[in-house]
Amino acid sequence: MRKVVILLKSLFMASCATLIFGVITWQLRRLDSFIPLSLPPWMAVGGIILMIAGGILAFTCFGLFSASGALSLHARFPFPDPEVFISWGPYKYVRNPMAKGGLTVLCGWGFYRLSPAIVLFAVLMTVLMHLFVVYVEEPKLERRFGESYREYKRRVNRWIPGRRSFVAAGT
Numbered sequence: 001m002r003k004v005v006i007l008l009k010s011l012f013m014a015s016c017a018t019l020i021f022g023v024i025t026w027q028l029r030r031l032d033s034f035i036p037l038s039l040p041p042w043m044a045v046g047g048i049i050l051m052i053a054g055g056i057l058a059f060t061c062f063g064l065f066s067a068s069g070a071l072s073l074h075a076r077f078p079f080p081d082p083e084v085f086i087s088w089g090p091y092k093y094v095r096n097p098m099a100k101g102g103l104t105v106l107c108g109w110g111f112y113r114l115s116p117a118i119v120l121f122a123v124l125m126t127v128l129m130h131l132f133v134v135y136v137e138e139p140k141l142e143r144r145f146g147e148s149y150r151e152y153k154r155r156v157n158r159w160i161p162g163r164r165s166f167v168a169a170g171t
Contacts, residue, residue, distance in 0.1 A: 011062070021106060044111060057101030058097075087156070100159060106122040
């Protein structure tokens with residue numbers, strides 16, 4: 001029952017985030033006429049591909065968190081607060097695949113809508129997410145999981161899969 005409640009909580013939070021970002025991007029489209037940049041129509045197809053790939057990645061990570069029992073039922077923040085250290089699945093290749101998936105969906109939405117304002121917003125959100133991960137999330141995970149997390153950080157890149165991630169995943 002605990003896992004079902006956590007899964008429902010996670011899906012609710014993901015739905016809320018989607019709704020909030022939907023409203024924000026709908027409003028941002030009004031700024032497109034002020035930005036002297038237009039995106040070519042063929043980018044809409046790339047946007048669809050990015051949204052599908054990012055959505056699959058983000059929901060795979062939500063599933064891993066829920067299935068492994070890693071999510072706290074009583075987290076103080078309205079986002080996943082892991083109780084179990086996960087380093088398998090997409091986490092073998094990058095340390096933040098859930099955030100990467102969400103940001104990929106947001107960027108894909110900007111391309112699909114051919115909206116420079118949404119694409120610029122996605123870039124801004126990527127910078128803010130990076131700062132959050134570096135200054136808030138990673139120090140918290142180091143305190144919580146200690147040396148096992150520090151070793152994981154040495155093996156796996158933060159955002160872009162590297163050679164060391166694939167070598168470590170194969171062992």
